[in-house]
Amino acid sequence: MMRKFLKWTGIVAAGIVALALLAILWIFIASGRELGAKHTVARGxxxxxxxxxxxxxxxxxxxxxxxxxxxxxxxxxxxxxxxxxxxxxxxxxxxxxxxxxxxxxxxxxxxxxxxxxxxxxxxxxxxxxxxxxxxxxxxxxxxxxxxxxxxxxxxxxxxxxxxxxxxxxxxxxxxxxxxxxxxxxxxxTFDAADPVSHGKHLVMNLCSECHAQTLEGIPMANSPPLSVAKAYSSEQFERLMRDGTGMGDRTFALMTPTSKARFSWLTAAEVDAIYAFLQARSQAAGATAIASRSRRTRVSR
Ligand code: HEC
Ligand code: HEC
The missing domain is CATH 1.10.760.10 (Cytochrome c-like domain)
Structure with a gap:
């Protein structure tokens, strides 16, 4: 009886080990395929x-x-x-x-x-x-x-x-x-005469790495949605871009060194354009939220 039991547990254990090895093998083959995949770029x-x-x-x-x-x-x-x-x-x-x-x-x-x-x-x-x-x-x-x-x-x-x-x-x-x-x-492309349009191009080009393509932030990277910039005055925002100091004299683990290394090289016109876009964007988002709230009240009535 005991012998039989040991034999079966042995078979089950060997099966589990074999499955785990197969899973590891699959991970290495599938990831190796991604790492080795060749890509061609359409020539413009x-x-x-x-x-x-x-x-x-x-x-x-x-x-x-x-x-x-x-x-x-x-x-x-x-x-x-x-x-x-x-x-x-x-x-x-x-x-x-x-x-x-x-x-x-x-x-x-x-x-x-x-x-x-x-x-x-x-x-x-x-x-x-x-x-x-x-x-x-x-x-x-x-x-x-x-x-x-x-x-x-x-x-x-x-x-x-x-x-x-x-x-x-x-x-x-x-x-x-x-x-x-x-x-x-x-x-x-952007309209150089329009700071909001210029600012959008700059934000997609300079900020989306960490604040996401949607500009909604990346929780895993601890980066907030860019709507947080709404609370900043233009002087406070310029300070954040120039030396990485945020509102209330705060410094940040990643944003501060990033501003120092990268954004301190922005021109004044570029900082203004980024600010103009972020403000316009939060106003537009605010307007949509108010519109959808009043729509909802109308529907519920
Ligand atoms: C967030 C960090 C980061 C930034 C910003 C960055 N790189 Fe890189 N770069 C890397 C890493 C990591 C690799 C290696 C990637 C890999 O092995 O898949 C790399 C690889 C490269 C390579 C070697 C490619 C090859 O085939 O061997 C070149 C050239 C390069 N980067 C140029 C640039 C240029 C130009 C910029 C700015 C437009 C830039 N990098 C911005 C991190 C960065
Ligand atoms: C290399 C990553 C990275 C890039 C690029 C980056 N940020 Fe950030 N940013 C962060 C992180 C992470 C935080 C949260 C604070 C921290 O942990 O450093 C943050 C915080 C912020 C905050 C919030 C500050 C506060 O008061 O809490 C604002 C505003 C901001 N970033 C604006 C920008 C703008 C505008 C750009 C582009 C010009 C940009 N960031 C580019 C990583 C980045």
């Missing part, structure tokens, strides 16, 4: 890369406000940007002095489509945000990138750990080109 009109000094200086400023130097370092020597235990360790590689080897189309595909030089999808670098960039701005960034001399930097590469692989296999965590497939069309 070719970019014209400027060579004049003013465009290169502006390209550096655009790279700064976009966060390229915040993640890849001031000399573009690369650095470890985020380590999520058991999930992944993201390393922005050393990209100094090496971009001369890649043509304009490859660099455009990298920035706006999240496709790496080997054709695989980019992880962690925010192509979902950069897809909103205008042709002329991408061209200036590329012009600047090519002038950066070789610097010493990191040697290690991005590492995806088991839970990260599981999230990739499940499609919860997506590479840049996969995430872009699911999104509405980018906001590449």
């Amino acid at each position: 009109a070719m970019l014209t890369i400027p060579t004049d000094a003013a465009s290169i200086v502006e390209g550096e400023r655009l790279a700064r406000i976009s966060g390229c130097l915040h993640c890849h370092g001031d000399a573009l020597g690369g650095q470890m940007v985020h380590d999520f235990p058991n999930i992944a360790r993201f390393v922005a590689p050393n990209i100094s002095g090496s971009l001369q080897d890649h043509d304009d189309a490859q660099l455009e595909a990298l920035i706006r489509h999240g496709v790496k030089f080997d054709g695989t999808g980019m992880l962690f670098m925010p192509a979902e945000m950069y897809r909103h960039k205008r042709d002329e701005d991408v061209a200036k960034i590329i012009a600047y990138l090519r002038t950066v001399p070789r610097a010493d930097g990191v040697g290690e590469q991005t590492l995806i750990r088991p839970i990260g692989r599981f999230l990739l296999a499940q499609g919860i965590f997506k590479t840049g080109p996969r995430a872009i497939e699911t999104l509405p069309a980018p906001v590449k």
